Amino acid sequence: MSQNSCLVQKLSHYVPLNPRSRDNITRLERDERDYGKGTEIHREGQRNANLYVVKHGWLYSYTDMKDGRRQIVEIHHPGDIVGFSDIAFDTCTTVLRAAEDVRLCPFPKKDLDDVFRDAPQLAALLFALAVRNQVILIDFLQAIGRMSARERIAYLLLDLMARLRITNKSMKTVFRLPLNQTEISDVLGLTNVYVSRSFMALQKDGLIRRDNGTVEVLEEEKLVQLCDFVDRHSRVDTSWFPAG
Amino acid sequence: MSQNSCLVQKLSHYVPLNPRSRDNITRLERDERDYGKGTEIHREGQRNANLYVVKHGWLYSYTDMKDGRRQIVEIHHPGDIVGFSDIAFDTCTTVLRAAEDVRLCPFPKKDLDDVFRDAPQLAALLFALAVRNQVILIDFLQAIGRMSARERIAYLLLDLMARLRITNKSMKTVFRLPLNQTEISDVLGLTNVYVSRSFMALQKDGLIRRDNGTVEVLEEEKLVQLCDFVDRHSRVDTSWFPAG
């Protein structure tokens, strides 16, 4: 059961989990639910009783503005826990939407109190990951605040690759990108039109190739140079954790 | 001793602290150090052994790009804990700089393991606050990704006010803003020149007034309308916390 858990796989990437921690994770994944592409799993302002472990498929969280502008603030992949960022509030701060067909394991927020009481190691790891997410967000903030359109796209592609490589060690330079250009523009603070132009430009320069919803990074090093990319995903510091 | 701790004050704002939690906080604040305006307390890439509780003064964290562009990603006020966002890494991801003369309480990262082992309530609160910070960051991401210059400035002013009101209940609409326009531009992803123009515009429209490093918000409601502001600071959901 927990053998095929992406969450265990993702967390084990960082620190060997003790049995108590594994038990707690298994409890978090006891339910499963499927949602079709485009479904809103929860809306801004709704009471949020649940968090979700992602089993299959991509999702994203976004915020709307009155006049229709929108900003996607996080992309969620298999193995991620969705909803941390709302844990401090009693209503959701963002809308969660399935970018394609997905399978999730919902679990109540209240389950976390067991984790904090019984499994300090896992609590510390969740804390570290939540905080790591924040650093990733900070990197994005820098990208959106200070980079040109093509740099932002480079950044996004490298960030996605780094994340996908954690749970898929065999991945090289080709990956599926199940987001349309309007969605990408909402991630990067651009317009769909300009995303298209920038993509074409990167392609013309031979840095990437696209084919029907997949992207191939041809010149990873050049992309890294282009946007000063730093991989925050592959390692976290566990030295301060309470002993297992 | 802990009576005059801004950290206790800030945390107590959210949940009554039990004696064990208070003891742990007092330990975190046992050292004090002063730093002059402009000091770099730590640099990107440095080994980060410490976190800091802010006693007096404002600081900010920023990241540099090779070509000199810079993005300020967080502003720190008295009562804040600085360094959470680096806890997951063994080196700092941002530069921490004193915006004015400041007093800090450094404490080693390793002290957090006591908190996780002994004080689950405090651990949960720190977790909630770290995650709340993330939501604030998300709001900023939206501001920078999708708002015009004047909207961004409105957003920043309202955000600062909401934060300052937590530890200073008597604050109405006037506050000190110890950041120059170049720093503000680095917060908002603009240039110093455009910050100046946008400030002038807001002032001409009678929404704010400035005087020698202080800002007065004259039309708070209009500013809120202008940028769709939501206060994330005044409350956090503590319902899921382990019992005190």
Add this chain to the structure above:
DNA sequence: CGCTGCCTTGAGTTTAATCAATTATGGTGG
């Protein structure tokens, strides 16, 4: 075969950046 949704491309516009003076402002030492 014709929709529909998505991507691409072109033309014109707008916002904010850049470059360059000029004007406060505050602090310092004579």
Add this chain to the structure above:
DNA sequence: CCACCATAATTGATTAAACTCAAGGCAGCG
């Protein structure tokens, strides 16, 4: 107290990046 200096803020003129609006093309699908 005042002259001087450095720093910060304002303003103007020009440029560039990205947006908007609009049209056309392509692929997948019923």
